[in-house]
Amino acid sequence: MNQLRFRTRLVLILSLFAIVPALVLTLLWGGTVSTALPFVTGRPAWDSVAASGEKAIAAARQSALTPSQRRAIDAHERELRTSVEQARRYSFLAARTVRVIAIAGILALLVLTGAASRVAGHLSRQLSRPLDELVRWTELIGHGESLPPPPERMIVSSGPRKNGEGGTTIEVTTSRVRGAPExxxxxxxxxxxxxxxxxxxxxxxxxxxxxxxxxxxxxxxxxxxxxxxxxxxxx
Structure with missing residues (x-):
């Protein structure tokens, strides 16, 4: 099996350094949220409270009560049912939220993967192309051949301004192989x-x-x- 090119190895290494931490953080975040949300809803506790409250209310109504006491028991029963209903709704939304969070995590991971691939490709080009050029130069030197000519320099000048002042002159170096100044x-x-x-x-x-x-x-x-x-x- 032929060895991978330097640029391919560099892209893989940079991508792994960017994608693996993002993948681990996304999985940890999704797992933590999906595990914590069911406990936050408290539906089992509210179901237990509702069952015991209904028994207590039923037992209280069997005794002789004044009209004010009956009104208080009825109000307590309504509050209990409202709280249980809200807990069930929140539990339903939490179950759906876990799916939304999982999908959002996958989308975020895909976006991070794409961005990391673009950055890794750009960095690999900035490093591999100049290095490949220098390797070719060493081969030319070893064979006693001449190096490629240096990049051409173009002078770009702008015309005079409206107030009569002279324009600016910029010297631009054109090179097919880019890279860091080093x-x-x-x-x-x-x-x-x-x-x-x-x-x-x-x-x-x-x-x-x-x-x-x-x-x-x-x-x-x-x-x-x-x-x-x-x-x-x-x-």
Whole structure:
């Protein structure tokens, strides 16, 4: 199996760092809310209170009561029924709210996942493209080939203003590969290194050429000296 590209690995790592915490927080939030809402409603407690209250009211009505006491018992019964009905309604809404919260959590997770993917893709492009370019440059340097030309610089100037003042001039650098400013520093350093290597290579060639000239001159001098030696002794 071929290894994944650097950009693909970078996207996966950045996405995991963004998506996993969001997923964990969303699950914790949804689980906490769905677990806590049934306890907040208090429906079982109200059902128990309603059952015991109905028994107490029924027992109280069997005894001899004054009209005011009967009115008080009737009012208490109405309040009890109203409270139980509200508790049941709140329990019904809480059960539906859990579903709404679950759907909202899923939607929020999808939005966070999409945003994290976009951010991870942008960051991976900002990092992988300059690095790929620098890797290609190292291969060119290793093969002794020249680097691509530097980006072109365009000067954009605006016309004169209405009040007669001069316009502004802006120098724009066009480059196909973008990235952080640190990558531009690396590119500049690599170009300087290539220039120094080329200068050193030329100096080495010149030194080798001078050495070859000296060696040739020494051999020529030796060849000239050999026939002159017996002539000098003869004289």
């Amino acid at each position: 990558f531009e520093t690396l590119r500049r350093s690599m170009r300087e290194m290539v220039s120094e290597l080329e200068h050193g290579r030329r100096q080495a060639v010149e030194a080798e050429r001078l050495h070859a000239f000296r060696e040739s001159a020494r051999r020529v001098a030796h060849e000239i000296k050999n026939p002159l030696t017996p002539i000098r002794f003869a004289l």
